[in-house]
Amino acid sequence: MAPMLEVRDLVKVYDDGTRALDGVSFDVADNEFLAVIGLSGSGKSTLLRCINRLIEPTEGTVVWDGIDVTSASQEDLRRIRRRIGMIFQHFNLVNRSKVITNVLAGRLGYVNPILSLINRFPAEDVAKAYEQLDRVGLADKAHNRADELSGGQQQRVGVARALMQDPKLVLADEPVASLDPVLAHSIMRYLEIINKEEGTAVICSLHHLDLVHRYADRVIALNEGVLVFEGTPEEIDDAKFKEIYGKEAERVG
Amino acid sequence: MADDRVPAGPPEKKKRGWRRSLAIAVAIVAAFVLYAIAFQTTDVSLDQLQSETRREQLFKILRALARPDLIHYDQEDLVVDAPILVPCNPAVELPATSGPGTGPTLTVEPSCASPGDIVTVIGSGFRADVDVSLKFVPDSEFDVTLPLDRVQTSAEGTFTLSFEVPERTSDNPQFVRAVTSIPIGSWSNRVEVWTDTNLNGVRDPSALPASDQPLSASPLPLPEFTIRDPGGVALIDENGNPIELLSWGGAFEAQSGSTAGLASTDIGVDPFSVGEGQSVQRTGRGAVPEDFAWVGPAPASFGELNAGQEPFPEAIRSRVFINELAFGDSPEVEVAGPPGSDLTNLTLIFFDGEDGKQYKSVKLGDTIELSPRLSDNAINTWDRIVETVMLAFLATTVGTLLAVPLSFIAARNLMRDVKVPLVNLGLAILGIPVGLAVGVQIARWARQVALLVEGNWVLDVVALVAVLLAIWRGAIWAVDVDEDATRTIVDRIARPTVMFLAAVGFFVAQYLSADLLMIVGTATTRAIGFIGNFLFTMGEIIQTITTPMAALVGAGIVAQLGSRLGYLIRTKLPRSTVKILEFPIAAAAGATVAVFIGAVVEWFGQFGNPVATVYVPAAIGAVYGLYLAFRALKNEAVGTGIVIYYIARTVFNALRSIEPLVMVIVFVVWVGIGPFAGSLALALHTTAALAKLYSEQVESISSGPLEAIRATGATRMQTIVYAVVPQIVPPYISFTMYRWDINVRMSTIIGFAGGGGIGFLLQQNINLLQYRQAAAQMLAIAIVVASMDYLSSRLRERFV
Ligand SMILES: Nc1ncnc2c1ncn2[C@@H]1O[C@H](COP(=O)(O)OP(=O)(O)OP(=O)(O)O)[C@@H](O)[C@H]1O
Numbered sequence A: 001m002a003p004m005l006e007v008r009d010l011v012k013v014y015d016d017g018t019r020a021l022d023g024v025s026f027d028v029a030d031n032e033f034l035a036v037i038g039l040s041g042s043g044k045s046t047l048l049r050c051i052n053r054l055i056e057p058t059e060g061t062v063v064w065d066g067i068d069v070t071s072a073s074q075e076d077l078r079r080i081r082r083r084i085g086m087i088f089q090h091f092n093l094v095n096r097s098k099v100i101t102n103v104l105a106g107r108l109g110y111v112n113p114i115l116s117l118i119n120r121f122p123a124e125d126v127a128k129a130y131e132q133l134d135r136v137g138l139a140d141k142a143h144n145r146a147d148e149l150s151g152g153q154q155q156r157v158g159v160a161r162a163l164m165q166d167p168k169l170v171l172a173d174e175p176v177a178s179l180d181p182v183l184a185h186s187i188m189r190y191l192e193i194i195n196k197e198e199g200t201a202v203i204c205s206l207h208h209l210d211l212v213h214r215y216a217d218r219v220i221a222l223n224e225g226v227l228v229f230e231g232t233p234e235e236i237d238d239a240k241f242k243e244i245y246g247k248e249a250e251r252v253g
Numbered sequence B: 001m002a003d004d005r006v007p008a009g010p011p012e013k014k015k016r017g018w019r020r021s022l023a024i025a026v027a028i029v030a031a032f033v034l035y036a037i038a039f040q041t042t043d044v045s046l047d048q049l050q051s052e053t054r055r056e057q058l059f060k061i062l063r064a065l066a067r068p069d070l071i072h073y074d075q076e077d078l079v080v081d082a083p084i085l086v087p088c089n090p091a092v093e094l095p096a097t098s099g100p101g102t103g104p105t106l107t108v109e110p111s112c113a114s115p116g117d118i119v120t121v122i123g124s125g126f127r128a129d130v131d132v133s134l135k136f137v138p139d140s141e142f143d144v145t146l147p148l149d150r151v152q153t154s155a156e157g158t159f160t161l162s163f164e165v166p167e168r169t170s171d172n173p174q175f176v177r178a179v180t181s182i183p184i185g186s187w188s189n190r191v192e193v194w195t196d197t198n199l200n201g202v203r204d205p206s207a208l209p210a211s212d213q214p215l216s217a218s219p220l221p222l223p224e225f226t227i228r229d230p231g232g233v234a235l236i237d238e239n240g241n242p243i244e245l246l247s248w249g250g251a252f253e254a255q256s257g258s259t260a261g262l263a264s265t266d267i268g269v270d271p272f273s274v275g276e277g278q279s280v281q282r283t284g285r286g287a288v289p290e291d292f293a294w295v296g297p298a299p300a301s302f303g304e305l306n307a308g309q310e311p312f313p314e315a316i317r318s319r320v321f322i323n324e325l326a327f328g329d330s331p332e333v334e335v336a337g338p339p340g341s342d343l344t345n346l347t348l349i350f351f352d353g354e355d356g357k358q359y360k361s362v363k364l365g366d367t368i369e370l371s372p373r374l375s376d377n378a379i380n381t382w383d384r385i386v387e388t389v390m391l392a393f394l395a396t397t398v399g400t401l402l403a404v405p406l407s408f409i410a411a412r413n414l415m416r417d418v419k420v421p422l423v424n425l426g427l428a429i430l431g432i433p434v435g436l437a438v439g440v441q442i443a444r445w446a447r448q449v450a451l452l453v454e455g456n457w458v459l460d461v462v463a464l465v466a467v468l469l470a471i472w473r474g475a476i477w478a479v480d481v482d483e484d485a486t487r488t489i490v491d492r493i494a495r496p497t498v499m500f501l502a503a504v505g506f507f508v509a510q511y512l513s514a515d516l517l518m519i520v521g522t523a524t525t526r527a528i529g530f531i532g533n534f535l536f537t538m539g540e541i542i543q544t545i546t547t548p549m550a551a552l553v554g555a556g557i558v559a560q561l562g563s564r565l566g567y568l569i570r571t572k573l574p575r576s577t578v579k580i581l582e583f584p585i586a587a588a589a590g591a592t593v594a595v596f597i598g599a600v601v602e603w604f605g606q607f608g609n610p611v612a613t614v615y616v617p618a619a620i621g622a623v624y625g626l627y628l629a630f631r632a633l634k635n636e637a638v639g640t641g642i643v644i645y646y647i648a649r650t651v652f653n654a655l656r657s658i659e660p661l662v663m664v665i666v667f668v669v670w671v672g673i674g675p676f677a678g679s680l681a682l683a684l685h686t687t688a689a690l691a692k693l694y695s696e697q698v699e700s701i702s703s704g705p706l707e708a709i710r711a712t713g714a715t716r717m718q719t720i721v722y723a724v725v726p727q728i729v730p731p732y733i734s735f736t737m738y739r740w741d742i743n744v745r746m747s748t749i750i751g752f753a754g755g756g757g758i759g760f761l762l763q764q765n766i767n768l769l770q771y772r773q774a775a776a777q778m779l780a781i782a783i784v785v786a787s788m789d790y791l792s793s794r795l796r797e798r799f800v
């Protein structure tokens, strides 16, 4: 069976000449929880955004579910994007909008473009939005403004928004980097549930190796845009660690 | 390395220091020269500042500014003539001095003279500190006067003036005339408004107020004249017969007028020795006026019955009488009588107690006139200031409405990612002229359809509702993308067709609503003129813009189709074929754009040279297209977004840097002098300025939400509505308010260039040296600008 996501020779050169990705290739299977690790600046965010073309890759291909994402038309790209949920380090909620509006935004790829412009969503989408909020324990905050929530709560709204998309794949870019360890685990557990119980593939970039060990099925590591490791979390021994994080790096925890 | 440099350091540093000093010296000299030139060219001159006449001018203006022309006193000329004989002729008898009563008097000494002699005029009994203009009234069958001089009366109301007798001789007496103006509004300030129907806030003196009492009273503030003590006052009825004659400081027998021979009744109290708010008044119980006894000083009750006054209802009938007197700072008399009594032709005559002669008569019907009223200038100023504010309001609204959408295409962060493959772009551009033509045709069809019902408002409404419903349903169905469903033939053909019909329907709806507006406008014009006019004009505007709108929409749709075609070509044909096809397409598109630019240049320049404006641009455009196609061999997408961004920014910056005051000149040429030209100029400037400010706000929004919304598969419009709009609402409101402030300021002076508003009036008055009038306008500007400023800052606080 073909993998759900195939990334081949992906290269991203930014306008200023920075080579953020340099020939990265890997596969992601259905139901897989893939962690992406690497130093800051190694290209993790760039990689995740190239998958749904929030950033245009310079070279290489991304094939998702048998569709070539890299050459899809704008129209097709939207169809692809709506099945790929995304969670961000800084939550990326629309601060001045209500929580429920933020969650409903997850349906934008599905709903009627004209009706949505006047903030009309089908009743079942609205019901679903409340359901998702309930699921992340924020039902009572639905009508608060997003910026009235704490960081952990905001990230849960972010998760709910991603789930609204009925995603087959979730891209999570350091979803817990700005949260404390307890909150981090609670968010990671949501991802775990999505992954294990609903069979959604997850690609998640992480900074903490203990989180990688705890949640990931497989790990890829980037260093200056080059894929330097691919394997299970257990395979990261000291030698690999130094290769990924550099000679001077110390293992903590 | 560091060691190497240390020894080399000092000399170099020294050298640099020397250069620096030289540079500074040169800069100082240059600055010196620059300021000298600036002084020279701007005519800086202390002489002008110090010159006596200039200063006098300045003070004159400043004084005028301190007394803006806002209030107007109705004035009455007081004319006093004194006879003079030129030359002396003992055979002619001089007539008496003529004037109103025995108030102001004028004598000439000597009372006869030869031309060229110097004679003296003496005036007394005039109002204090007023201007008197003196004239010589020659014996002539025409109504002519020769101006002699102007004087100001002393604090006692007197003046003396010597003049040379003019070369006018006659056997008849001639006259020296003194004319003063009495502001007849100025002495009615104390009028109490209690039966007021007069908009000026002045009691109507023609009747006593209605009352449930048998007696009613009316205060009558007196004109400014010196009331004599001892003295008296008589109330005379409409037939000239005295009703009563009261006196103070003693009794006398009237010597003149219809009252001659009548003995006065001393009231026994002193109407002069009353304090603020006091009077002498009649009180007690009674049936005829004489029953009420005079008391006082007591608290004044002008306009009401006096304290302790109890009239018997049956007795007081058809008698009006003097009920209260106060000759303090603002003399006032109260007349009482049966409620509703007509006062129109009653007269008060004042007597001198010494000689029993009357010196002043006050006719009740017309002596108490208007209080100060707004001058014509004030009314004009008000009209213009309303115009000014409305002008700013319209310009701000229109500018904001246009600037909001434009700001999105001038925002780098939204446009940066708009990249289109060259084939798509080329075909889209080639589609534009076709689209324009199609759009115009569609508008024509829509017009035809609308004409079926036009002129009948019922049909209009029905058709409009039907069409709008159909468009709404149709459009929603047509754009609804089914979840991942493979597109059937229905989708491929029916949906675009419905979309197309919806577009046609939209323009039909525009024509229908335009027609409806015009019908309703015509109907309401009779009832409420300006509303009807507004509706009608809106209808006309909609009708006028429908064709260009349709052309633009058509261009957009066909361009979109071209782009689609490009996408099909790229995905269905082999890559090399696409690359080859790209060359002719790009060349043609480049030529199209260039020819369009050439046409614009031709329109402006009227060169009439097709080689320069058609062929050469076409060639250049084609070559540029080929160059792009060549480049596209490597890099598919062309950054159209960024190009549009740069064009928009350049246009906005260019427009913004032209002052509205200059723009209005162009519009005045186009639509004529007036507020319309001003609104257009301000609206254009506002659009450009706000679009720039807004787009900077769009650029500064946080990109996170934008990214997140895009990642959900949202369209560009959805991204703007869900990620951009919530972030920009507060700054947009704030900038609109800021712009509103600027527009109010601008609209006050845009009239200088013919753009309407108060500036026009101001400039006119300044040019006519009417500084007091101009002062009113300046005051109005200051008030409006300050209050709008305050208002907008309060609103800004609320919203942001
Ligand atoms: N818009 C951009 N323009 C130019 N260079 C960029 C841009 N975005 C990222 N880069 C560069 O690309 C490289 C990879 O950045 P990226 O954000 O993908 O790293 P990262 O692994 O996600 O780092 P972090 O863990 O800090 O988030 C960095 O060197 C960064 O400076």
Ligand SMILES: [Mg+2]
Residues within 6 Å of the ligand: A044, A045, A046, A173, A174
């Ligand atoms: Mg990152």
